[in-house]
Amino acid sequence: MxxxxxxxxxxxxxxxxxxxxxxxxxxxxxxxxxxxxxxxxxxxxxxxxxxxxxxxxxxxxxxxxxxxxxxxxxxxxxxxxxxxxxxxxxxxxxxxxxxxxASASALEGGRSITEYRATGRTPERTTPQRAQALERIGERQGLVRELAAIGGVSDAVIRGLVKAGAIEPVEVALDSPYPVPDPNHAPPVLAEAQAAVAADLAAAVDAAAFQPILLDGVTGSGKTEVYFEAIAAALRAGRQTLVLLPEIALTEPFLRRFEARFGVAPVAWHSDLRQSQRRRAWRAIASGEAKVVVGARSALFLPYPALGLIVVDEAHETSFKQEEGVPYHARDVAVMRAMLEGIPVVLASATPAIETLHQVEIGRYRVLHLPARYGGADMPDIAALDLVADPPERGRWLAPALVAALAETLERGEQALLFLNRRGYAPLTLCRACGHRFQCPNCTAWMVEHRLVRRLQCHHCGHLMTPPTACPECKAEDSLVACGPGVERIADEVTALFPEARTAIVTSDTIWSPARAAEFVARMEAGAIDIVVGTQLITKGYHFPELTLVGVVDADLGLQGGDLRAAERSFQQIAQVAGRAGRGEKPGRVLVQTFDPEAPVIRALVTGDADGFYAAETAARRDAGAPPFGRFAAIVVSSEKAEAAVETARLIGRAAPRVDGMQVYGPAPAPLAMLRGRHRQRLLVHARRALPVQEVIRDWLGALDWPASVRVAVDVDPYSFL
Incomplete structure (x- = not known):
């Protein structure tokens, strides 16, 4: 050239x-x-x-x-x-x-690097910042700036700890080879139905042709063990495998299961990796040395030279949709990568997305079923608790029937899980004297109280403040009151009801890394936890044989707002958390607290009529021309100046093309009208499925000019409508 x-x-x-x-x-x-x-x-x-x-x-x-x-x-x-x-x-x-x-240092030649780790020695002069850094760093190591980020302190604090002997340098070889998984290490004993599906998946790998497959199995049916046999087939063929997981917190339990089956851990790729680990993984992937990679959605774009299989685990999960930067959906891009590579892609889920089921219905995807739990375990019994007929005591959030079930479970020496998809102690703090509500100064959102760490936090931009002792508006003392429950408040209630019970809170605030997830799993498996109070982080991927009771604290929470996928998402979330119960020999029980037991979502969960629920939801989507039968694209206009955002949004709205089969709604203030200090306006494009909406939007926006201070972002196939 x-x-x-x-x-x-x-x-x-x-x-x-x-x-x-x-x-x-x-x-x-x-x-x-x-x-x-x-x-x-x-x-x-x-x-x-x-x-x-x-x-x-x-x-x-x-x-x-x-x-x-x-x-x-x-x-x-x-x-x-x-x-x-x-x-x-x-x-x-x-x-x-x-x-x-994704790793700039990976483009350089082989070498070693100096990282740092805690020595276990306490420095003579201990400041609050130094104590915080050492506590958060624990056994982790990394560059100075990486440890500073982990510890939430400045680089200077870390360097001071190095001088004080509390942190020491360690030389790390950057390109040491990864061990190769052995497909014959410990083949599992599969049930007849599992073995048939595993053989089908292995045959698809051997065929080395594009084939999208939905692996539809109930919770506890052994989907992971089944697709492990497809991975074994790829290993025997000398091909690479990519397994996508929706949360990095799930990575550690997966690595343990993988190592038990194949003798060594796979190569991990996620945001918690140190720079040296990312560099080593990238080069091993790009050279073909890394045979199996497990990672978050970003692992999808790594340069695999010999890809033979892609697995998207928990494929229904909304966290596969990236909201920042390039707003892609990893499930859909995984299917496209498999097509371009000419290989099979397996979408594994107990509660598949309606979009995926539609692809099965029209014959584009194959479906393989695992209708029963492995080892003869029964699905849990699910019952709705009517909060109108049987309300909690005043100032409490757990209904009497759920409290009684918790007591019975603890008496039998078994474990329980309470699910509430709301972090912190309370979603809103207000003054009972004047009604002042604490709102984020950067976002149109309430500040969430986190009582364990004594702070108010915005869950959109991360803004923090210390809870004041007096109302900043009317100056009234001791007038601030927490409104509504978060997981911390439920944990407090559990402690008050069962002071002897050992309780753990599981959210992204407490399980922020694979190592923390591994620590939690070890405590659960050792029986060191009696009651888990958790958010959606606990709803998937975990297998605890002694966990026999699941209580859903607020089943109505996910149905609030105008999200077109609200009912589907609530069904998936509650079905997934229900699936944590009774996975061993002991029977499971699920109690769902709701103010509307006759709501279609609740009825479908209680009666086990998933097919009926999906059919009704699909029919409603078809009637509305909503995905997968129609298409949406969001155009979000933002600026630090409200007038600039409004004016640009109006400019875009006035220039909207008249296209048969396409409507444009708006502009209007976004539900989150301010985010991270930027005012936001939103237009929504609704088009028929066959319309090339990207071409229309590209030509439409490409003909317009707006101020450099205004950002215009397009989200094709949006999942968030905020």
């Missing part, structure tokens, strides 16, 4: 052409260093026909490429995936490319 088209890691730029110096060997996919003004940027060589440039530049005006990184080139299927994702989600290709090159 004498000239090369390069996609730089700068979303503001399109592809640029460069001259390839004599002696430099580059091809499509090569990761190069290119000059841009006085800077040098990383980029990837691309096919000119795939990424047209703004205008042709003569050879005599081209600048030379500076160099080629010592890293394998990005494979062609990944380059096609980047192009598709950028086009479908209306994102700059460079923003998608950045996810593929």
């Amino acid at each position: 004498s000239r090369a088209r390069v996609l730089l890691l700068n979303p503001a730029l399109g592809p640029l052409d460069y001259r390839v110096p004599r002696g430099m060997d580059v091809a499509p996919g090569s990761i190069v260093v290119a000059p841009l003004g006085p800077r040098q940027l990383t980029g990837v060589v691309w096919e000119a026909e795939s990424l047209p440039s703004a205008g042709e530049v003569g050879d005599n005006r081209l600048r030379n490429l500076v160099g080629v990184h010592d890293a394998p080139p990005l494979p062609a299927p990944l380059r096609r995936l980047i192009e598709w994702t950028a086009a479908y989600y209306l994102a700059p290709p460079a923003a998608v490319l950045r996810m593929a090159l």
